[in-house]
Amino acid sequence: MTEPGASQGDIQAVTRASQILGLFRPDRPLLTVADAATELGLNRSTTHRYFGSLVSAGLLERSRDGSAFVPGGLLVQLGAFSLGRRAVVDLAPPHLVALARRTRLSAALSLWGASGPVVTRVEEDNSNPVVVTVRIGHQLPVDSAQCQVFLAFMADQLRAERLVSSVAGAERRRLAEGVARARDTGLASTHLLDSDITAVGAPVFDESGICASMAVIGTARTLPVDTTGAAWRDLAGAAYELSKELGGEHHFPQDFTALL
Structure with missing residues (x-):
């Protein structure tokens, strides 16, 4: 039954959006407007409007070269509610546990949400009487260490540049340098100067x-945070080994692998 406040047009828009998102498959991680229009039997201008709305809603993002679209951050954030379906979350816990034990620090894993990294797993070093940690489900700020590595390597670099540009003044310059x-x-x-909390982040890659x-x-x-000490090397090793399990170790820059 149709909701009292819902129009037929609203229902059709939701249906079309779900049909477009349903076209993504493991063997087709990118989708063009032309391909979607052909498969759904729509004209290109209508399909292009749907794509624009889905991008605005965070359900789609442009690919690195801008010629196609990939699933957006909001889909990842929603998917975080069913973490067991994500290979990286299934494989990460032993790496996080070992990293926390080696460094005697808290280790965290984040996925990209609607507009920043969302903390999805945390392992704490229980041998320490005082633990510095972060809450699961917390969206990290744009200048956080984990966000910086996402901005450095995310496919949609136009979006990354917009997020950097959203920071004002000298903070924008420091973020861009980071x-x-x-x-x-x-x-x-x-x-974080006010709390004296520090963090070092590294990317995790899949194919x-x-x-x-x-x-x-x-x-x-x-x-x-002003030197690459043992904890930095331990983090680099953990991120690399997890990425290797996911088939993405080749994405690391050469300077990173020198730490291993």
Whole structure:
């Protein structure tokens, strides 16, 4: 039965949107407007409007070269409610546990949500009386270490540039520099001066590109962010090994593999 406030046009738009999203498959991770129009029997201008609305809603994103579309961040955020279906989340826990034990720091895994990384797994070092951690489900800010590595390697670099541009003044310059370093080295760091909390992030890749970010979290004493110490190398090794299981180790920059 139709809801009292819903029009037939609204229902048709939802149906069309679900049909477009349903065209994505493991063997077709990218989709063009032309292909969708042909398969759904729509004209291109109508299909293009649907694609534009889906991009605005975060359900689709443009591919790296802008010629096609890929599933968007909101779909990933919704998918985080059924984490067992995501290979990276299934494979990550032993890597996070080992990383927390080696570094005696908290280790976290995040997936990209609607507009930033969303924390999906956390492992804490229970041998420490004081633990610095992060809440599962928390969306990290744009200047966080994990967000910097996402911005460095995400397929939609136009969107990454827009997110960097949304930061004002000197903070924008520092963020842009951090993203550039992450692109070169595969690692990013951040230090919250008011709480003295620090974090170092690394990308996790599957065959298609970045699929998650991994981080260690501590304080300026336990995790210095101005040097590549042992915890940085341990994080790099964990991110690389998880990416290797996912078939994405070839995406790491050369400077990153030098740490291994």
